[in-house]
């Protein structure tokens with residue numbers, strides 16, 4: 421029987437091996453690995469190139485309302501198009517519950533926005549901002565059952581921050597239902613205190629965003645999130661970790677037998693606080709939370725990618741326009757860093773930066789690159805058919821030219837932002853062809869896919885979400901919602 425597609429002559433890398441072989445695809449699935457596979461409707465010659473599992477970006481924000489009339493710069497078409505050009509085949513955005521909206525309705529609303537528009541596959545996480553009886557007792561367990569097997573909670577931001585009691589309540593539901601909890605760990609009151617003081621002193625420029633959220637703000641909340649998770653014996657993923665002190669909290673917890681996972685992002689590898697120190701409002705282009713730190717923190721994050729503190733490397737793509745009154749420069753944003761929307765674009769540049777700065781400079785191996793960019797995301801979040809090149813898996817692949825030299829520039833990118841914070845960074849290695857379930861999305865740098873080619877993927881429960889079975893008290897907190 422012939423194949424729909426054969427990718428021939430490339431060097432294939434997985435999270436554990438690198439080998440040369442051809443890949444046979446039928447009905448969107450990888451069905452053969454070997455040589456001289458026989459007839460195919462289409463053959464792609466990958467000689468001299470790397471064939472990697474399609475990137476999975478498990479932390480992106482698309483089409484989220486951002487308050488005060490601020491509009492996110494990507495809808496599901498542009499966000500997933502940009503992802504595809506960056507070598508990704510799956511992205512994981514958030515269905516962000518706004519106070520006063522039911523969680524069920526939130527999920528419906530985001531599906532409506534995504535329906536028919538996606539180039540890559542998408543799989544939603546939930547964000548819980550209102551942990552009511554209805555959410556904890558019914559909607560959340562039911563949605564987890566339906567394949568939304570992870571959710572994020574915030575320890576900061578007006579309208580989003582959960583207090584410690586609320587954190588414990590949602591974590592308990594995760595324990596009972598097998599969902600994985602992601603935590604945005606920053607101390608809300610500390611940020612408000614520092615922000616008020618800075619403003620009173622007239623320190624309102626974008627660079628003071630960093631001053632208002634120093635490392636102890638992140639370290640303390642990381643420690644507290646881990647302690648709360650420990651109380652109810654639930655694994656937890658600390659997202660967007662920016663520095664060594666927060667990493668040390670994760671390491672310490674693990675040494676006590678706790679299941680604590682970590683994520684870092686490109687901004688913590690190649691940007692620093694100094695980038696926010698631009699003339700006038702230019703610094704706003706780099707405002708994200710936690711903020712980029714210093715070169716010692718960059719070094720720490722590289723160590724964490726290499727030594728396993730970080731399970732996943734995500735973009736935290738959170739795109740706004742700069743030169744647009746509804747973007748970073750909202751009138752209020754000019755009056756204080758407080759009002760500059762937090763987030764930067766990066767879904768298209770995540771993998772080239774990690775490949776070039778990581779594999780190219782010997783900081784991580786090619787197999788670690790595959791694990792950090794794809795395989796571990798699938799394992800962590802229960803995408804059982806994605807994240808590897810193996811028989812029976814979805815034929816999601818990216819073909820990379822490992823020698824291609826590119827200087828990152830806004831003009832090359834496909835996102836909805838009008839700038840990239842990575843402008844001018846020279847990289848070696850670029851994804852040239854992206855294949856989703858056997859269908860070519862991008863071929864030699866040219867779009868051939870169509871919106872609607874990607875769809876929503878329901879997930880299994882993650883094996884990593886199973887409780888450690890280690891309760892610090894004789895009181896077993898589970899049971900309320902059973």
Ligand code: DUC
Nearest residue numbers: 604709736738762763
């Ligand atoms: N947290 C995110 O995860 N993304 C953007 C802003 C933020 O605070």
Ligand code: ZN
Nearest residue numbers: 429442455456
């Ligand atoms: Zn061959």
Ligand code: ZN
Nearest residue numbers: 604659660709
């Ligand atoms: Zn966050």
Ligand code: ZN
Nearest residue numbers: 479481736738
């Ligand atoms: Zn984010």
